[in-house]
Amino acid sequence: MLEGDIPKTLLNMTMPMILAMIMLMTFSVVDTFFVSMLGTTELAAISFTFPVTFTVISLNIGLGIGTSAIIAKYLGGGETEHAKSIATGAIILSVLLVALLSLLCFLLLQPIFMAMGANEETMPFIRDYMGIWLLSGIFLALPMVGNSVLRANGDTKTPSVIMAVSGGINALLDPLLIFGFGPVPAFGIKGAAIATAVAWAVCVVWILYLLAIKRQLIEAKLLNFEDFVQASSGVLKIGLPAAGANMLTPIAGAIITAIVASYGTEAVAAWGVGSRLESLACIVVLALSMSLPPFLSQNFGANKWHRIESAYMLCMKTVMAWQFLMFLLLIAFAPYISAVFADEQLVRDKIELFLFIVPLGYGFQGIVILTNSSFNAMHLPLSALILSVIRLFMCFIPIVYLGSLLFGLLGLFWACVIANFIVAVVSYLWFKRILVKNRVDGIVSTATN
Structure with missing residues (x-):
């Protein structure tokens, strides 16, 4: 990551993540598909x-x-033992x-949910759904943070396999357990x-075995309180603002859902x-948001601006080109997609309206997501948090509400595109x-020394 060809390195790190994200995103899409077969009310409930x-x-x-x-x-700076202690504290x-x-x-x-x-x-x-999902939330924490430890060490293939297997287990069990x-x-x-x-429980056993026994990237024991505080403090310094930034998205999503709910259960x-299809359409963005930060962090530790x-510019160009292609594909297949998820024509029409408009802004959204990840990778979590606040509460929600107020559901969908464009530019x-500032500071520091 410090010396290799940048496009090749990012490609090798990202490709396994793309395959893994496809499987991981099947959790929500497959759940939505099979639940939709139960009826519109059940589909609305899971929505x-x-x-x-x-x-x-988002907390994870x-x-x-x-x-x-x-x-x-720390790995970029050669401090491997300290990195191991931090990984252990992060898991706990x-x-x-x-x-x-x-x-x-x-x-x-x-x-x-009543407020939503x-x-x-x-x-x-x-x-029925959330009672079980929330109680099993601890099973999600270990694989997600454990996979971050592996990616920080440059291994994106193993996390990809773990996520792919978990998605596969979920897809196999869904029809069996839903319909019997x-x-x-x-x-x-x-x-x-x-x-x-x-599916998550299986991954817990797997990731703990890899980290504690096979790879020895974490301590195979619980840390004492003093060591835990010391190890987790650095993670919290970046992790809490990053979690806060990520958790703002579903909070804003809940507000948008409440606005959409005014148009009825079908809407x-x-x-x-549409929201679940968005996750699949943005696979490349989400994969890059996991593979780019370790690359940036190691080069940040080595001062290779x-x-x-x-790497940042390459990812921005890739995202814009890929997401425009996804927009064209979603338009082409919109009638078939809506038929898969809904029997009622009114629901189909609204799904198609979503797919004809909202995905146009996915490229702009990708720029925001990757910039946010880059801020965190360079230890600027407050910048990432401020960017999320600007995006969601100064742009997205006000513009979506105004669009809905003036032009109904059609205006709401177009407002999503406009809001993403504005924040992408910012x-x-x-x-x-920030890149220019740090490059100038680096030149000045070198000249001074």
């Missing part, structure tokens, strides 16, 4: 759950970002914090949550399908300014 589930996932992502950034920087920290957040969401389940616009018809299905077969009863929407919990169902700038110019 309501996305902001809450993503809040828990933030802790993973902090873990990866700190470990990669993630379990504690995710368990606490999951418990809080479980206790406040009813008021949270859920009604007496959808609420029983939401409780032979001695296995039909659990309905609960079955989707059970399948996810089982919520269509929004839920020219490599950081080259984030790109901001990061370029």
